Amino acid sequence: MNSLTATTLGNKKQGPPPPWGRWSIRSVAISYLAVMLIIPLLVILYDGTREGLGELWRQITLPVAWHALKLTLWTSTVMVIINTIMGTLTAFVLVRYEFLGKTILNAIIDLPLAIPTLVTGVMLVILFGPQEAIGSWLKEQFDFSIIFAPLGIIIALLFLTFPSVVRSVQPVLLELDLAQEHAAATLGAGSWTIFWKIILPPLTLPVITGALLSFARAIGEFGSIVIVAGNIPLVTQTAAVYVFGEVESENRLGASAVSIVMIAIAFSLMMLANHLRKRSRNSSDKEVA
Amino acid sequence: MKRSLIVSPLEWFAKNKGKWASWGLIGIVIVYVSVLILAPLAALTFSAFEKGIGAVFSSFGQPNVMLSFWNTLWISLIVVGIHSIFGTVVAWVFVRHRFPGRDLINGLIDMPFAVSPVVAGYMLLLLFGRNGFLASFVETTGIRVAFAFPGMILATLFVTFPFMVRELIPVMEAFDTRQEKAAATLGANGWQTFWRVTFPALRWGLIYGVTLTFARALGEFGAVLVIGGAAQGKMMTTTLFIYHALEERQYIAAYSTALALGVFSLLLVLGSDWLRRRGNR
Numbered sequence: 001m002n003s004l005t006a007t008t009l010g011n012k013k014q015g016p017p018p019p020w021g022r023w024s025i026r027s028v029a030i031s032y033l034a035v036m037l038i039i040p041l042l043v044i045l046y047d048g049t050r051e052g053l054g055e056l057w058r059q060i061t062l063p064v065a066w067h068a069l070k071l072t073l074w075t076s077t078v079m080v081i082i083n084t085i086m087g088t089l090t091a092f093v094l095v096r097y098e099f100l101g102k103t104i105l106n107a108i109i110d111l112p113l114a115i116p117t118l119v120t121g122v123m124l125v126i127l128f129g130p131q132e133a134i135g136s137w138l139k140e141q142f143d144f145s146i147i148f149a150p151l152g153i154i155i156a157l158l159f160l161t162f163p164s165v166v167r168s169v170q171p172v173l174l175e176l177d178l179a180q181e182h183a184a185a186t187l188g189a190g191s192w193t194i195f196w197k198i199i200l201p202p203l204t205l206p207v208i209t210g211a212l213l214s215f216a217r218a219i220g221e222f223g224s225i226v227i228v229a230g231n232i233p234l235v236t237q238t239a240a241v242y243v244f245g246e247v248e249s250e251n252r253l254g255a256s257a258v259s260i261v262m263i264a265i266a267f268s269l270m271m272l273a274n275h276l277r278k279r280s281r282n283s284s285d286k287e288v289a
Numbered sequence: 290m291k292r293s294l295i296v297s298p299l300e301w302f303a304k305n306k307g308k309w310a311s312w313g314l315i316g317i318v319i320v321y322v323s324v325l326i327l328a329p330l331a332a333l334t335f336s337a338f339e340k341g342i343g344a345v346f347s348s349f350g351q352p353n354v355m356l357s358f359w360n361t362l363w364i365s366l367i368v369v370g371i372h373s374i375f376g377t378v379v380a381w382v383f384v385r386h387r388f389p390g391r392d393l394i395n396g397l398i399d400m401p402f403a404v405s406p407v408v409a410g411y412m413l414l415l416l417f418g419r420n421g422f423l424a425s426f427v428e429t430t431g432i433r434v435a436f437a438f439p440g441m442i443l444a445t446l447f448v449t450f451p452f453m454v455r456e457l458i459p460v461m462e463a464f465d466t467r468q469e470k471a472a473a474t475l476g477a478n479g480w481q482t483f484w485r486v487t488f489p490a491l492r493w494g495l496i497y498g499v500t501l502t503f504a505r506a507l508g509e510f511g512a513v514l515v516i517g518g519a520a521q522g523k524m525m526t527t528t529l530f531i532y533h534a535l536e537e538r539q540y541i542a543a544y545s546t547a548l549a550l551g552v553f554s555l556l557l558v559l560g561s562d563w564l565r566r567r568g569n570r
Contacts, residue, residue, distance in 0.1 A: 021479070022386065029382035030394075032375045036450060037400055040412035043422055047415050086321055093318045097311055105319065111326055114558040116508020118528045119551045122535070122543065123329035126336045159325055191310070213402075220405025222511035223528070227535070240405045240511065247411050247515055256415070259408040266403035271396060 044263070048256035059257035064233045068242035069261060075150055075238070076218040079157040080211045087165030088207055094166070095173040113163050120159055121227025124152060148236055152228040157221060161214035168210035172203055205280040212273035216266040333551070337544040348542040349549070356523070357530040357546075364438070364526065365506035368445045372502050373495065376453030383454070384461040401450045409447045410515025413440055436518040441526070444512035449505045453498035460494030493565055500561035504554040 048056055059065060094106055112120065128135045128146040138144045146152045176199065184194050222240040229236035231245060239262050246255035337345055348354060383394055401409065416423050417434035427434060434440040464487065472482040510528035517524060525533075527550050534543035 025378060026382050026386055026388065028375075029379045032379060033394060033397055036447060037397055040409070040416065040447065041400070043415050044408070044412050086318075089314065090318045090322065093314050097315055099315050101319075105322060108322055108326055110558070111330070111555065114504055114555045115551045116510065116528060116554060118508065118510040118531055119333070119547045120329070122531065122547045123333040126544070127329045127332040132332075155325075159329070162325060216403050220403070220408065222405055222407045223508075226511075227532075240407045243405070243411060244407045244511070244515065247407075247414065252415075255411055259405070259411060262408060263404055266405075267400065270399055270403050274396070274399070 041263075044256055044259055047252065048260040051253060055253065056257050056260070059254045060261055062254065064237070065239075065242060065254060065258050067234050068237045068239045069258065071150065071153075071237070072219055072239040072262075073265075075153045076157060076215050079154050079161065079218055080215050082154075083158055083161055083165050083214060084207055084211050087162060087210070088169050088203065090162075091166045091169040091173055095170060109163050109166050111163075112159050112161075117156075117160060117221065117223035118227065120156060121224035124156055124159070124224070124228050128152065128155075147228055148230045148232065150229070150236065153225055153236065153238065156224040156228045157218045160221060160224065161217055164214055164217070165207075165210045168206050168213075169203060172206045173199075176202060205276055209273045209276050209280070212269045212276070216269040216273070219262055219266045219269075330551075333544060333548055337541070337548045340541055344541050345545040345548075348539075348545050351542065353525060353530060354542065354546055357525040357527045358549075360525060361507055361527040361550075364442055364445060365503055367442055368449055368506045369499055369503050371446060372449060372453040373499060376450075376498065376502075377457060377491075377495070380454045380457035380461055384458055398454050399451055401447055404447075406444075406448055406509065406511030407515055410444045410512035410517075413443055413447070413512075413516045435516055436524075438524065440516040441513045441524070444516045445506045445509050448509055448512050449502045452501040452505060453495075456498035456501065457491060457494045460491055464490050493568060496561055496564060500557055504557050507550065507554050507557075 048059075060069070090109065094102065094109075115123075125147055126132060128138075130136060130139055130145060130147060135145065135147060138146065146155065181194050181198050184198050189197070220240055221238075222244065225238050226241050226244070229238065229241070231237055231241050233242075233245075237245070239258055243255050243258050243262070246252075246258070379394075379398070383391065383398070404412075414435055415421055417427055417440060418424070419435070421427070421435070423434075432439065434443065468486050468490075469482050472486045477485065508528060510532070513526055514529060514532065517526075517529065527546060531543050531547050531550070534540075534546065
């Protein structure tokens, strides 16, 4: 201890003064992160596991909870597949073609980012609800409903995550070198061959990254889903809505258990996306070098 | 001028094949975007005005609605203010400092994106609720957090955490630190350098970060619903009002408030886009 102070003092005499400013600003940043993010996270982990892992597993596999988790995962999967195809196509059309109204289309794509998700839910209920024109027509003709059904969940998720997929693919398409496609065409490649061999490969990583991030986002969605799908256990109750219900009925263990599963899935998807993004950046750096 | 008047359909199609394919793709995208985004927006607008403009204004005239607008506005402003300060500090430390655990911070910043708003509100309830981990703190200080404004502010802070930091980090990384060194060489002290050189360069990142945080805070629902409990009367925010109005089947009030909230956050985002485009010119 004494020798430590002696060396610090000794250093102080010769070298620059210790960077108190740097250290204090760093500790402000780290304590802010700790208070805002780490402590809440630790609390929920502790609360869910306080009766042991066996009890955690039992809470997750309760029929209602298990159904809610499965519903969340499959609707999110369907959304991601549709979104990836339509989002990539939209980005492609925006980058490659000139047409009347392109600027407006480009602006419309960002609208879901600015609209609160609860409002999104309200909009979809008005459009497709059973009492409204389209909803009642579908119900009568095909006995088919969108609101209070899984399809409503999928549409709400599509609406929310559409811009992020388009915007993650668009810059990559802009950077593509047209000369490569022209060369391929000159060498006799058809448009499908050009698409599969030239356009698609550099798009793969950004598309997968965008898909993973929208999946992570979809798992936690609440505001629009609670309006669109309602809260019917074993039918349209998603994981987030289940947690809400268990909190209301003061079932702490159940709420914490399903919350932990949701966080674990979403967080690992996000980490995977970050890892892929870093990898694609590294590989493009190498190509430049 | 030799031009064959009669072209076989097959030949004509072969000539225009590429064009048709591209028109097909453009058509698909326009229809998809219209159905997915424009149709719901139009439906909300028409339904709000179904009983005329008078009904919309009379629903805004309800004291509950005005109070909820007001609450949402000041909660969002506090959240934006706190994140403007601490978000800048976090982004600064992340970009400029090298220390062990820095990669961990990178993952942590995005964590709220992976946490459902409901879970975010629930986390705070576990801390500050009746049997919460900090229940004794709540009792001794007498500061109510759960089912009160402080909890709603904390919940909104959690949910909006990444926006400011994520907007600022790339701007800070792109900033050329030689400008600061030049200022220091010319005799500016640390604060002068920050306010005169660094801060103006970060301006657009800050403006966009503020916009995104603000828009997200205005529309926050799940987290506020859980931590606010059955927030009625005085603590009503706009999203909570819409939710309750729907449950009580006051459709015109719910629709027109939802429309107002949507339009306001849209104008906010569009306005800052416009500012940025003007600033870049």
